[in-house]
Amino acid sequence: MRTAAPEDIAPEDTAARVALWRALHLRADATPPVFTDEIGVQLLDPEDDRWQRPDMDPNLTRPMRAGIVARARAIEDLLVEHLALGVDQYVILGAGLDTFAQRRPDLAATLTIYEVDRPGPQEWKRRRLDELEFDAAPRARSVPVDFEHDSWWDRLVAAGFDPERPAFVASAGVTMYLTEDANTATLRRLATLAPGSALVTTFMLPLELVGPDEQRLRRFAEDGARTTGTPFITFYTPETIVAAAEAAGFPTARHLSARELTARYFADRTDGLEPAESEQILVAST
Secondary structure: OOOOOOOOOOOOHHHHHHHHHHHHHHHHOOOOOOOOOOHHHHHHOOOHHHHHOHHHOOOOOHHHHHHHHHHHHHHHHHHHHHHOOOOOEEEEEOOOOOOHHHHOHHHHOOOEEEEEEOHHHHHHHHHHHHHOOOOOOOOEEEEEOOOOOOOHHHHHHHOOOOOOOOOEEEEOOOHHHOOHHHHHHHHHHHOOOOOOOEEEEEEEOOHHHOOHHHHHHHHHHHHHHHHOOOOOOOOOOHHHHHHHHHHHOOOEEEEEOHHHHHHHHOOOOOOOOOOOOOEEEEEEEO
16 A cells, blocks of 8 residues: 655554455455445555455455445535535535545536545545545545544534535445544534435444344444454444434434345345445435
8 A cells, every 4th residue: 555755644553444445345346336436545655465354355255345335435425415405515524535536537527526524634635646646636625623622513604614504425435433422422413414314334233233144244344443443432322313313403314224235236146245234324314
């Protein structure tokens, strides 16, 4: 993987894994792809031996890889629905190696995109986009935040975000790394968004709610996250996260299950690919 320059910090291993799994979906799984993203792997430019690690094993990672592409597809489909309703602000909390602005210039041209993440990885990503000569997305804005010391909301508003206008907010693969109090504070803040706004966020089921085969995969994933200093610490059932969103002030909240994603995006596949149950989706609207 491309090393960091002195002034920036390479993305966390979890963000890199998501980008590589998206690429592995195109390499290892049958067509048609559920989601297409080859830009993330171009940014990383991984060494050949990176593909030999256990977390890149095409068979071992199938359900988790399917879950990553399923959530990405669902988020973008929901975004398109809200674009049709007139939403023109898109906030990506924990942007990591998100490549929406580069992959979908047709949609990016109609949106102001706010990518919220730590300063180091954002600078790393900007440098790599420049090196690869990707055209700058004219309405994409980096919002660098030191989450330990800064208010991400204040930084977002300072970057031009208008809380009086509807917005679409996505936060994928984040809630499990935060405390329950931090997740509740985020829900409360986002519940104050203008009417017509929506939040789409993923959450992790408690281990005992998934089957034995998936429990083994989960332990593998959790061990890896703990080793890299980003342990999973917060889990929700569908009922508890919907209740948390409603208690935070969202008028409507619903759960989008792995089973629904399977029916929507994986029906009639020749390879039997389908997402793991562990990570599921909350959709909350103002």
